[in-house]
Amino acid sequence: MTFTAQIKVMPLKDLLDPQGKAVLGGLQNLGLTGISDVRIGKQIDLKIEASSKEEAHQMASEASKKLLANPVMEMFEITII
Amino acid sequence: MTFTAQIKVMPLKDLLDPQGKAVLGGLQNLGLTGISDVRIGKQIDLKIEASSKEEAHQMASEASKKLLANPVMEMFEITII
Numbered sequence: 001m002t003f004t005a006q007i008k009v010m011p012l013k014d015l016l017d018p019q020g021k022a023v024l025g026g027l028q029n030l031g032l033t034g035i036s037d038v039r040i041g042k043q044i045d046l047k048i049e050a051s052s053k054e055e056a057h058q059m060a061s062e063a064s065k066k067l068l069a070n071p072v073m074e075m076f077e078i079t080i081i
Numbered sequence: 082m083t084f085t086a087q088i089k090v091m092p093l094k095d096l097l098d099p100q101g102k103a104v105l106g107g108l109q110n111l112g113l114t115g116i117s118d119v120r121i122g123k124q125i126d127l128k129i130e131a132s133s134k135e136e137a138h139q140m141a142s143e144a145s146k147k148l149l150a151n152p153v154m155e156m157f158e159i160t161i162i
Contacts, residue, residue: 002117008124009124010124010126020125023125023148023149026148027144027148030144030147030148032140032143032144032147034129034130034131034140035127035128035129035130035140035144036083036128036129036130037126037127037128038125038126038127038128039125039126040123040124040125040126041123041124041125041126042121042122042123042124043089043090043091043121043122043123043124044101044104044119044120044121044122045091045118045119045120045121045122046116046118046119047116047117047118047119048115048116048117049115049116049117050115059113059115059116062113063108063111063113063116066111066113067104067107067108067111068104
């Protein structure tokens with residue numbers, strides 16, 4: 001069976017996010033002053049061939065740990081569809 | 082009230098995603114051969130001060146159209162929490 005894994009990789013909460021800060025400045029320059037915090041991460045969609053949802057989750061988790069996310073600076077969340 | 086908007090910005094389906102293709106090659110080199118397609122986009126979390134969920138959605142949509150997503154190459158989805 002083919003599953004779709006959606007992996008959300010975000011910078012850890014305690015770390016500064018300079019890209020987000022720059023975008024926040026840009027939004028405020030555009031007049032969107034109601035926005036107070038911006039954090040920018042990655043969204044990675046994988047197509048996985050696996051025999052069960054659990055196996056697909058495990059493969060997505062392995063891919064995240066080995067390549068997609070840097071655990072020192074980022075956290076990741078996996079959703080299997 | 083403060084709302085959190087989660088904006089998912091992905092490359093359009095019909096377009097090539099060279100970053101995703103490179104990551105797919107990397108995953109296969111790591112032995113994760115069950116993965117057949119990778120698409121990489123951005124995940125942007127905003128904190129929005131608004132009087133209603135609808136207003137927060139509208140602000141997030143305006144921010145996406147004006148700055149966060151390039152409609153020629155990307156689509157975006159907004160979730161308000």
